[in-house]
């Protein structure tokens with residue numbers, strides 16, 4: 001069975017991205033490419049990373065009016081991503097149109113509340129209440145709009161899975177026990193995230209900044 005760990009390749013440098021993928025490819029289940037990588041390397045970069053033979057997760061967090069997002073999703077068809085993100089806060093029509101525009105082999109998942117935000121941050125952007133209530137609201141919206149799943153933190157995944165048993169749950173912001181959280185505010189360990197129902201785990205800096213990324217990936221794998 002393939003690893004549930006997708007490594008976040010967060011660099012604008014294609015050569016560095018290829019080196020990291022080559023180092024960890026035997027101990028991860030997929031490669032997550034985000035805005036930093038995509039803005040610098042575009043379609044060409046994604047094609048190059050696809051050569052490692054692992055599923056590609058395009059974490060572009062699309063968020064715009066429905067027509068614009070649908071056209072953007074169509075423009076990504078040829079890259080055949082296994083997973084693509086949009087922001088749930090874009091609303092029902094945007095979510096429905098994004099899903100309709102995606103290829104049949106692409107899971108479209110909605111980002112609920114970024115794992116770098118806590119309740120106080122939500123208040124700053126006009127969302128009162130707790131992060132977990134907002135995650136539940138946006139998860140319900142994503143499910144009823146026909147998406148494949150959501151992105152949430154390990155703190156909420158068990159709650160949303162109760163109401164969406166066949167959903168696909170992406171959990172970033174995971175940290176090995178005692179690891180530096182950096183800008184992540186709602187973080188759990190990889191083991192906790194899996195036990196609570198995560199479908200896949202996104203791990204970036206704990207692997208990419210490690211002295212030996214392959215060893216770091218193996219150590220995380222050993223806890224699962």
Ligand SMILES: O=c1ccn([C@@H]2O[C@H](COP(=O)(O)O)[C@@H](O)[C@H]2O)c(=O)[nH]1
Nearest residue numbers: 008034113114115172173202203204205
């Ligand atoms: O809520 C979210 C959504 C996406 N991410 C992305 O996951 C990785 C996490 O990287 P770390 O270095 O392990 O913190 C990164 O690419 C984010 O863009 C997220 O963290 N939280």
